[in-house]
Amino acid sequence: MGLARTNAESRPLITTSLPSIEQSLPTQKDLYYAGGWHKPRNGDYRDTFNPGNGQVIDKISHAGVDDTVAAIEAANKAFPTWRATPPQQRAATMRKAATVLREHASDLALLDAYNTGNPVAEMLADANVAAAQLDYFAGLIPMLKGETIPGADDHFHYTLREPLGVVARIVAFNHPVMFAAGKMAAPLAAGNTVIVKPPEQAPLSCLRLAEIFADVFPPGVVNVLPGGGECGKTLSSHRLVRKVTLIGSVLTGRAIARSAADTLKPTLFELGGKNALIAFPDADMEKLVVGISRGMNFTWAGQSCGSTSRVFLHDSIHDEVLDKVVNYVKANFKPGVPTEMATTMGPVISKAAEERVLGYIESGKQEGAKLVCGGRKPDGDDKIKGGYFIEPTIFSNVKPEMKIAREEIFGPVMSIFKWTDEAEMLKQVNDTEYGLTASIYTRDIATAQDVVRKVEAGFVWVNQVGRHFLGVPFGGYKESGGGREESFEEMLSFTQMKTVNVSIAR
Ligand SMILES: NC(=O)c1ccc[n+]([C@@H]2O[C@H](COP(=O)([O-])OP(=O)(O)OC[C@H]3O[C@@H](n4cnc5c(N)ncnc54)[C@H](O)[C@@H]3O)[C@@H](O)[C@H]2O)c1
Numbered sequence: 001m002g003l004a005r006t007n008a009e010s011r012p013l014i015t016t017s018l019p020s021i022e023q024s025l026p027t028q029k030d031l032y033y034a035g036g037w038h039k040p041r042n043g044d045y046r047d048t049f050n051p052g053n054g055q056v057i058d059k060i061s062h063a064g065v066d067d068t069v070a071a072i073e074a075a076n077k078a079f080p081t082w083r084a085t086p087p088q089q090r091a092a093t094m095r096k097a098a099t100v101l102r103e104h105a106s107d108l109a110l111l112d113a114y115n116t117g118n119p120v121a122e123m124l125a126d127a128n129v130a131a132a133q134l135d136y137f138a139g140l141i142p143m144l145k146g147e148t149i150p151g152a153d154d155h156f157h158y159t160l161r162e163p164l165g166v167v168a169r170i171v172a173f174n175h176p177v178m179f180a181a182g183k184m185a186a187p188l189a190a191g192n193t194v195i196v197k198p199p200e201q202a203p204l205s206c207l208r209l210a211e212i213f214a215d216v217f218p219p220g221v222v223n224v225l226p227g228g229g230e231c232g233k234t235l236s237s238h239r240l241v242r243k244v245t246l247i248g249s250v251l252t253g254r255a256i257a258r259s260a261a262d263t264l265k266p267t268l269f270e271l272g273g274k275n276a277l278i279a280f281p282d283a284d285m286e287k288l289v290v291g292i293s294r295g296m297n298f299t300w301a302g303q304s305c306g307s308t309s310r311v312f313l314h315d316s317i318h319d320e321v322l323d324k325v326v327n328y329v330k331a332n333f334k335p336g337v338p339t340e341m342a343t344t345m346g347p348v349i350s351k352a353a354e355e356r357v358l359g360y361i362e363s364g365k366q367e368g369a370k371l372v373c374g375g376r377k378p379d380g381d382d383k384i385k386g387g388y389f390i391e392p393t394i395f396s397n398v399k400p401e402m403k404i405a406r407e408e409i410f411g412p413v414m415s416i417f418k419w420t421d422e423a424e425m426l427k428q429v430n431d432t433e434y435g436l437t438a439s440i441y442t443r444d445i446a447t448a449q450d451v452v453r454k455v456e457a458g459f460v461w462v463n464q465v466g467r468h469f470l471g472v473p474f475g476g477y478k479e480s481g482g483g484r485e486e487s488f489e490e491m492l493s494f495t496q497m498k499t500v501n502v503s504i505a506r
Contacts (some may be wrong), residue, residue, distance in 0.1 A: 017106075018341065021114055024107035026207035030061045031226065033195070034074035035219025041066045048203060051117035051347045052338045054386040060203050063227030068234035071223045075166040075193040076240045078220025083163050083191040087141045094138035094188060097216045098131040101181055104212050105131070108177045108205045113338040115202040116173055117346040117387065118300040120339050123177070129470075130181035133486075136470050137189035140491055144190060146498075154505040160498040163191035164266075165242035167494060168235035170256070172247045173199035173349050174303045179247055180206045183485070184222060187243075187494040195223045195241075197231055201349050229255075236260045243268065243494065247305075249408075250433075250479050268483035268493055270305065271476060272408040273436030276429040277308035277465060278451060281316045283441035287463060288317075289324040292414075295439060295465035298333040298392045301348045302412035305480075306437045308465055309413065310398075310405065312429060315420045322396055322416060326373045333412075335378045335389040347388040348411050354388040357411030361393055364404040369395040369415070400428045408434065430456045435477030439465040458484075 029045070030037045045059040063071070082090070101108070109123035116123075146159035167187040171179035176199055184194045198206035203226040210224040225231055232252070236244045236259035245268040246256050253269045260267055277295055279288055295308035302309065313321050336343035348354050354377075361375050374391030378384070390412055398405050398415040405415055419425035429438070438457035442448050448462045458476040461467070468474055473484035483493055 018110050018120065018339070019107050021110060021339070024110045024208070025058075026111075026204060026211055028207055028211055029058065031063050031067050031071065031224075032207070032210035032214070033071035033220070033223040033225065034077075035214065038067065038070070040064060046200070048115060048201070049350065050114055051349050052114070052384065052387045054351065054388065057115065057204070060207070060226050063225040063231040065230060065234050068225060068227065068231045069238065071195055071225050072166055072235070072238050072240050074220040075195050075223050078218060079163075079165050079193045081218065082188075082193055082221045085191075087144075090189065090191065091138040091141045093216060094134050094185065097181075097213055098134035098138070100212050100216060101127060101131040101134065101209075104208070108208055110339060111205040111208055112176055112202065113346075115204045116176065116300075116349060117338045118174070118303075119336070119343040119346050121341050121343070122299055126175050126178035127181075130178045132470055133182035133185045137185040137491055140488055141189050143488065144491070144495065151501070155501060155503045157499060157501050160500065161190075161492075161495045162498055163187075164494055164496055165192060166195065166240055167192045168195045168197065168241045168244045170197045170232050170235065170244065170246045170248065171199060172249075173201040174300060176202045177205045177209060180209055180224070183245070183247070186485075186491040188221070190491050190494040192242075192494050193221050193223075195225055195235060197235060198224065198226050200226075200228045232256065233259050236265070237262060239263045241265065245269070246271070253479075253481075268485070268490075269476075269481040270474075270485060271436075271479060271481045272410070272434060273305045273307065273476065273480050274310060274406070274408050274432050274434040275306060275308045275437040275439075275457065276310045276312060276455070277439040278312045278425070278429060278441065278455075279314060279317065279321065280440075280442035280444070280447055281314045282443045283317070284443060284463070285317075285321070285324070288321060288441045289328055291439065291441060291463075291465040292321070292325050293328040293332065296392075296412070296414045297466065298329065298345055298412050301346055301390065302414075303348060303410050306459070306466060308437065308439050309409065310415050310417065310429075312417045312419050312425050315418050318416075318418045322372065326394060329373060329392050329394065333392045335381070335384055335387075335391065337383050345392065345412075347384070348390060349388070351388060353411065354390065357390055357409060357413065360404055360407070360409045360411065360413055361390075364395045364398070364402065364413070364415075367402045367404070368397070368399070369402060369404060370397040372396050374412070400431060406432065426451070426454050430454075433479040436480035437461070
């Protein structure tokens with residue numbers, strides 16, 4: 001997400017000298033709400049790790065139910081003043097947040113690299129994307145308009161766009177700063193107050209963000225609660241939270257939908273994907289090879305909802321493309337120390353994730369897919385010893401019924417399918433409950449438009465892959481989500497419409 005996962009090519013190349021980790025770490029490890037730092041009431045602190053070497057970094061607070069309720073009440077208390085803040089002043093505050101975020105982009109990026117394992121160069125781009133989102137939604141504030149509706153001689157109608165109240169933003173681990181800062185932008189712009197729940201695995205950059213935003217937003221407007229399922233469940237079920245959103249897995253989406261049901265709370269979900277890239281025989285070979293290789297997001301070990309992890313190659317180009325993709329991937333993605341600017345591929349987030357992904361690789365082998373690249377932990381480099389690294393992995397000869405073909409692996413594992421019959425291929429493409437993204441490579445516009453219409457996905461690229469564009473709706477079909485982000489639609493979704501009828505009878 002979110003603007004997550006824009007692939008490396010679409011991002012500005014940023015050359016920055018980095019501060020030290022010690023300079024970047026947050027000084028606060030507690031819960032941020034009501035404009036202050038609070039110790040968890042049950043004294044719960046949990047280890048947070050560096051996935052690049054498997055070492056514990058520190059202990060971070062973990063919000064319980066009481067803490068979460070206190071934060072919700074604080075956000076609710078701040079709501080009337082924030083919603084009444086004149087639009088231009090709200091916009092100015094958000095632009096100031098964007099500016100301080102840019103000033104701190106290096107330390108935030110370094111923390112994300114340290115705590116998620118994603119290469120720091122990409123995390124720098126993430127911080128800048130988040131700042132751009134704050135600016136973008138600040139700029140849209142004047143667009144929150146109602147309309148007048150003609151009535152009869154004795155009356156007329158008009159509508160008002162009003163904020164909802166407290167909004168909870170629960171985010172995934174793969175892009176903490178981009179999700180935390182970027183996703184607070186739309187609800188704040190619309191006049192809501194926000195509680196961000198950082199990912200359990202990587203809370204450090206969000207705590208730092210709370211530190212640098214403390215002087216920007218009035219108390220209670222932005223709140224940051226490190227925590228896990230208990231905190232998330234309380235946010236999803238509390239009556240004062242007027243909308244709950246998730247960037248995360250389908251499983252968690254279902255849990256949140258259930259917790260939100262009792263208060264009939266609206267939700268916004270950006271969930272998982274098992275996305276298809278479809279290559280026709282007439283595709284531009286060079287673009288296709290780069291697209292397949294980069295669309296898998298090996299840079300952050302495939303941990304991206306938008307990764308095109310199922311690649312459908314036409315029989316006539318299959319062997320040539322596969323060869324070239326394997327060469328490209330081997331040359332461009334090498335596991336390395338996440339906090340170094342030159343690193344092109346990071347580890348997966350945790351030991352548990354490493355075991356899960358290696359399990360998928362084993363199942364691929366056992367079910368008869370052909371391992372053509374990677375498939376194991378890298379060896380021989382002491383600098384990444386102890387980290388949760390897995391080589392970029394490619395399977396060919398993948399069949400639709402295999403586990404690696406059906407389940408979201410959320411790791412650096414690509415599956416290649418060979419096709420000859422277009423209708424059968426499209427059936428396989430759509431034979432999944434996921435429906436986030438898809439990518440189509442062909443030089444024929446009619447073919448592209450026909451397949452665009454047939455593919456069941458919320459975001460479709462033609463002759464490219466991975467890119468996100470601010471202002472362009474992003475979101476999933478089927479179980480990949482509900483609602484659209486990164487656009488005006490996202491901001492409207494944090495408002496409610498009031499209709500007013502005025503009698504002018506004399
Ligand atoms: N569509 C998108 O834009 C997008 C972007 C990034 C990641 N994702 C998806 O996220 C998943 C990987 O991230 P993850 O492992 O952090 O996901 P996850 O679902 O395990 O966790 C996401 C968040 O939900 C919280 N959570 C867990 N249980 C909860 C509960 N019962 N109630 C409320 N909150 C709860 C977690 O603490 C975390 O903050 C993948 O499926 C990936 O595709 C989607």
